[in-house]
Amino acid sequence: MKITSLLPLAFSIATVAGFVTAGEDSTLTIEGEVFVTKAAAPAHLENVDEIFSGWTFRLDETQALQMDDFDNPAFVFVDQALDQFEMVEGSAGKACSSCHDSAEVFSGLRASMPRVNSAGELETIPELINNCRTERMGAEKWKWSGGQMSAMLGLIGLQSRGMPVEVAIDGPAASFWEKGKELYYMRVGQLDMACSSCHEDNYGNMIRADHLSQGQINGFPTYRLKNAKLNTIHGRFKGCMKNIRATPFKEGSDEFKALELYVASRANGLSVETPSVRN
Ligand code: HEC
Ligand code: HEC
Numbered sequence: 001m002k003i004t005s006l007l008p009l010a011f012s013i014a015t016v017a018g019f020v021t022a023g024e025d026s027t028l029t030i031e032g033e034v035f036v037t038k039a040a041a042p043a044h045l046e047n048v049d050e051i052f053s054g055w056t057f058r059l060d061e062t063q064a065l066q067m068d069d070f071d072n073p074a075f076v077f078v079d080q081a082l083d084q085f086e087m088v089e090g091s092a093g094k095a096c097s098s099c100h101d102s103a104e105v106f107s108g109l110r111a112s113m114p115r116v117n118s119a120g121e122l123e124t125i126p127e128l129i130n131n132c133r134t135e136r137m138g139a140e141k142w143k144w145s146g147g148q149m150s151a152m153l154g155l156i157g158l159q160s161r162g163m164p165v166e167v168a169i170d171g172p173a174a175s176f177w178e179k180g181k182e183l184y185y186m187r188v189g190q191l192d193m194a195c196s197s198c199h200e201d202n203y204g205n206m207i208r209a210d211h212l213s214q215g216q217i218n219g220f221p222t223y224r225l226k227n228a229k230l231n232t233i234h235g236r237f238k239g240c241m242k243n244i245r246a247t248p249f250k251e252g253s254d255e256f257k258a259l260e261l262y263v264a265s266r267a268n269g270l271s272v273e274t275p276s277v278r279n
Contacts, residue, residue, distance in 0.1 A: 013198075014206045028055055028273070030067055033162050039269040044169065047200055053270050054213040054222075054278060057204070062225065066277040074154055074223035074275030077147075077230050081155035084148060090139030099136065103155050110160035111272050114261045116172040122257050125153055126232070144251035150230035153221045157274030165218050165272060167264045180262025183255060189246025195263075198240075210279070215240070217260070218267040219276025226279060233260050 028035040037053040045051070055063060065071050085096045085103060100106075114124045126144055129152055133139040142149040169177040184195045198207065199215030206212070221230040234251035237259060241248035249255040 013202050013212070026056065026063060028053070028063070028067065028271075030069065030161075035162060035271040035273060036164065037270065042265065042268040045266060047196075048214070048266075051216065051267060051270060052203070052214055053218055053267075053273060054216050055219065055273060055276060057211045057213040058278060059211075062277055062279055066273070072223070072275065072277055073228070074221075074230060074277065077151040077223075078154045078158060078275060081148075081151035084152060085155070090133065090137035092136065092138040094137050096132070099132075104159055106156045107159040108163060110157040110274055111163040111165055112167055114176075114257060114264065115168060116176065120172060122173070122176045122254075122261060124252075124257055124260060125156060126252065129153075129156075145232045145235040147229070150221045150232055153232065154230050154275040157221065157272065160272045161274055163272050165264060165267045165270055167261060167268060169261070169265045173261065176258045176261050177265065179255075180258035180260070183259045184262050189241065189244040191244040191246075193244045195240070195259075214266070215263065216267045216270065217263050218270045219273035219278070221274065222276040222278045224278050230275065233263075 026037075028037050035053075035055075037056050039051055041048045041051050055066060065073070069075055082103070085100075088095045088098075109125065114122055117123050126142075126149055129149065130141045134141055142152075167173075187194045187197070195215060198212055203212050203214045217233050217236075220233045220236070222236075223229070224231050232251070234256045237256055238248040238251060249259075
């Protein structure tokens, strides 16, 4: 039994019997492809034996939306990004497609990001995209969680759908990963909670009307029924920090990038599900 009494009343958490069996019964298949939604925890995880995709915790109706690309509302945005890919913008008179044959060239990228580049910097996909826009197209940056960026992230992530998440945490990534881990376990905000308070200590339990997941990011950007749009990883981190009444870090900040690397590594072995559907 998990300890729930220490949590603030505002976030009273109720245990639910039988979550794991429910999770084990459901299999995510899309167009005949079977996805890994639960797996043995990667070796670096100390307090969890098994990892689960957020899909596992959603209601049948929500799960079903992700199992058919025609029903999955995220594909409206993926289609927009396909058009955007061909669109000439900026002073160099180029489109993404002027240099990248098609989005398919990005196959595998989503599964291994974020990563450390040759300059020793931790880089994320939004930064790679904006770098092409400002340095190679002479175009304006896109906002981190703006509509165009989220859609392009959906299109690029889709090219890795079904591949196992496999981010590097050693070598030059180690110091970023350590920083991300520290942030994951750091209690913050008026409610004095850490990411781990909910997503490690209490996954499978109910928080208000919501079934708590492990807070994995293998499905991002994710279409949320709540706001009817694609949501970015840093956008979601921000929302969770606001919910515990902490001052969130900025999207694209070093803190969120490190946290992204750490959280991504907690899903090493699960399938990329981009673009996923959640509530
Ligand atoms: C003028 C040419 C050019 C244009 C236009 C361009 N890119 Fe790039 N892009 C590059 C080059 C060169 C690289 C680095 C080498 C590589 O990975 O292909 C790159 C790298 C990338 C990467 C990282 C790929 C990887 O595997 O590391 C992404 C993602 C990307 N571009 C997306 C885009 C998007 C989206 C657009 C349109 C908004 C765009 N690019 C426009 C030339 C361009
Ligand atoms: C008070 C509890 C609580 C805390 C603390 C919390 N979250 Fe969440 N988080 C939720 C709830 C509730 C949801 C929506 C249901 C779910 O997917 O777990 C959620 C969802 C998420 C998701 C989406 C998962 C998916 O499959 O789409 C991610 C990612 C996430 N949280 C990351 C974090 C990170 C990182 C932190 C720490 C900065 C954090 N959360 C702190 C309650 C919390």
